[in-house]
Amino acid sequence: MYKVLVKEKISDAAISYLEEHAEVIIGYDFGEEEFFKNIEIVDGLIIRSGTKVTKELLDRARNLKVIGRAGTGVDNIDIDEATNKGIIVVNTPDSNTISAAEHTLALMFALVRNIPQAYISMRDGKWERKRFQGKELAGKTLGVIGLGRIGYEVSIRAKGLKMDVIAYDPYMPDKRFENAGIKRARDLKSLLTVSDIITIHVPKTKEKPEVIGEEEFKYIKEGAYIINCARGGLINEKLLYEYIRNGKVRGAALDVFTKEPPINNPLLELPNVIFTPHLGASTSEAQYRAGLNIVKSVLDILNGDFTPNIVNLPHTGEHIEKIKDFIKLAEVMGSLFVQISKMPVDEIIIEYMGEPSSLNTDIIGRFFLKEFLTPIVQDVVNYVNSPLIAKRRGINIKEIKNPNVKDYKNLIKVIGHSGNTYNTLAGAVFEKGDLRIVMIDDYPIDLMPSENMLVITNMDKPGMIGKVGTILGKYQINIAGLRLGRIKKGGMAKIVLNLDNEVPRDVILEIAGQEGIVDAIFVKLQD
Template identity: 40%
Template sequence: MGYKVLVTDQIDEIAVKILGGCCEVDYKPVLPAEDLRAIIKDYDALMIRSSSKVTRELISDAERLKVIGRAGVGVDNVDLDAATDKGIVVINSPEGNTVAASEHTIGMMLSTIRHIPSADASVKDGRWERSRLMGQQVFNKTIGIVGLGKVGGRVASVAKAMGMRVLVYDPFVGRDLAEELGATYVISLDDIWKSADFITLHVPKNKVTLNLINKDTIARMKKGVIIINCARGGIVNEADLAEAIQNGHVEMAAVDVFDKEPPEGSPLLRLGDKVVLTPHLGASTKEAQINVAVDVAEQIRDISQGLPARSAVNIPSLKPEILGPVKHYMGLAENLGALARQITDGAAREIEIVACGELAALDVSPLVIAVVKGVLCCSSEGVNYVNAPRLAERRGIHVKKSASTDSESYVSLLKVILTTDKETNKTTGTILGEDIPRILRLAGYQTSIEPAEHMLVLPHKDKPGMVAQVATLLSGENINISMMQVGRKVRALVGGESVMILNVDEPVSDETLVQLQKIDGIYSAKYVNLTAK
């Protein structure tokens, strides 16, 4: 069955052209919610803008859906929790409309301080009101920017070029970035509230930012402040803002986004020339719409071909800049997790991932996800990089990561320590050269073997004839051995414990495992299935 994509919400048709080269695409630019829910079960990917609402109910009906692509920045019209629970990756285009949104912000600021909408209406109405429409310069004024992402950063650069003093607040970026832009980094929003002549918002809508601008925060602002919101509706409490404009504490406001769109009944509609209101135009340029359509379509195309997305909202640790340095370890990490799970009895309680050597200096968050996925896939269906961390949390499995400079004689090592309610086992591996994976430690045994789809792990007494007996039995079952390693316990003496690890060409049945365990000296026989590449 081919990869099937539904494109809706008036997305530029260049997206259809990009996807059409590798997928079956249906383009339905106008699709009522009930119609979308009726057909969503047939699609692997959904590409939308802001009109379609991807609810938990819709997601529950999406039997095949693997990816939801939002052609834009905000994803507040997508139920991220429901998508993550179902293992659906949600992608967006965080940079496609950066220029458009930042230019609109600057335009809105100038429209307020120079009364451009009122002046336009006045002239068209036959009036000439130069004295009433006296404006101010932005030069030497202070602008407070809340959120220093791509849009906020570009606004900061333009404002600085216009001679403004720029204050920025963003707890998720460092002081260095602000200073590179010539801005002053502040550690408290109160520093913005009390000093800024203009306040502009560039943050997502979430539990922290909902009603960020409200009666209390406005009271701490400088009298005569001008507030600009081209980010998300709901960040500003519209009733509180309207009241502050009416009582004169806020001079003016420029608003492009609303709590409810269209903003029927909003108190801002009754404030005349004290507000500049636009109908969510921040990203509405021809160039921006092409950019976001291309960006999201290319990501869906990549996902359909097994490649990672550049901008996965619900798996940020797999963004290319984080994934790139450790990408060659992803398959090994998943296999180490799966191997540890399949040789360890009991219910999982803790997974520890230890990065050693050169790996210790890198962000190994993608490898943590891969290990967790490997562990959980052994007992559950539908586990992927999207939902693995959440599934582990819900099952009460504690996941932690640590680092060590000790990598023995290897450049890097990755260790996975799995603790269950019955025992603890450790697996260790490395990548030789650029792409040769090796398992080096297994439950206290030393070895060096390449992970394979079908493996046998046979702890046994270290004595002559063990390998021959195992090989003879497997031969009698017509099971071919492609690779074998025998390793002793670390620092074990001759005649102590050893392990046989065999890569075989096909699955091993339970009946064969029972026969292997009957061989004198075999302590246990476990079949391991590894699927990560």
């Protein structure tokens, strides 16, 4: 029978279920020495956010096969080291959806009716009815940034309160908005200018850690409220403080902070800011689901079954060895495709031509979807759950296998449809580890992908490359490589530049504003 160490508290029902299928070691009170001693003998480990799973710990875990995180975040686990050791990491991202949505609404009610402030006033023996006059929610416009699991649940509940709901999510298909009767904002600016209350429900990414920063604050409607129950740092807290102080923002409700706990955070001193200590998932129901779901996932892994919430994938085994170059190509293409696609995608067609058509294309496609979805969803996306998340977002996935291919030994081609418009991307493996992008939006090209790239659409006429090079040189941005592609002489063309460093937004705008240049997109690929 497998041994599972439960290091942090989960529901009694989850423990009872686990005890029916495994030998359970309860380690709630373990110190470091006892923890390290027991990790040597167990097959599974279940934790929450309070346990650090470090390389030092994993080096002692000779039998460990799976780590279960009861909750969503896995930043307390050394994922790379776990993967290197063939240890699977699983979590429970769906367990707190309703709780987080309800907490958002609770903060919204409390914020507009001054409930915490009135409570404190009465505790002090006061009776200040005029001071705490609030506002109705009915008829107000709620701006929802991110229409994923939690954002959607918040939206449909707000509709029930007779609020007008507008949402911004460039990666969601129109159908998701239409089904819920939610107005779609064409961009973030158009949402901010009309919203009486703004709530954020998007992931925090390395590429864009701030959703509401200096530029966005300029467009916020006078007297608006802001709510953040998603991730700390999505709002520039310094600017939020300033805009509340000067009255442009009426108030804020925060469950998360850039630094937690928020010691010496000046926002805590403002009378029209209310806050809770990261309680979005803290309900008995969410904790019950998290515990039971993580126990079932851990047991699935130990019994050799797949579970929908695997965070990592150990790159071992002969089947992975045969397709690892195509997996890497698919990851590069997924990351590139999401950054060059300017519209929400409702269908993705992946065509495998030549050599990959005879391989396990299902796994290859899952890795493409993992990289395509990761920047745009709140969930941790992995190769197992990526098709499920795509389906939830209304994206139809179609796979085509074609053993015949012209010009290349192998080719993977992706077409992303949004109504009557589409984007295309194709890539190939030339030699072992030599990955190339050979087509972008139907333009043939021979591109070796790199960490920093600039993709430009321009008129095919003299002087275009010179204009771009002059601007980049002015800002000390070095060009490491350059590739050109066009369909016909004198039509439109693509310029793709490999760069040594990132391109600031204002430089991109300057390039895009040049005569003859239609578009300029900076692309960041992670190692």
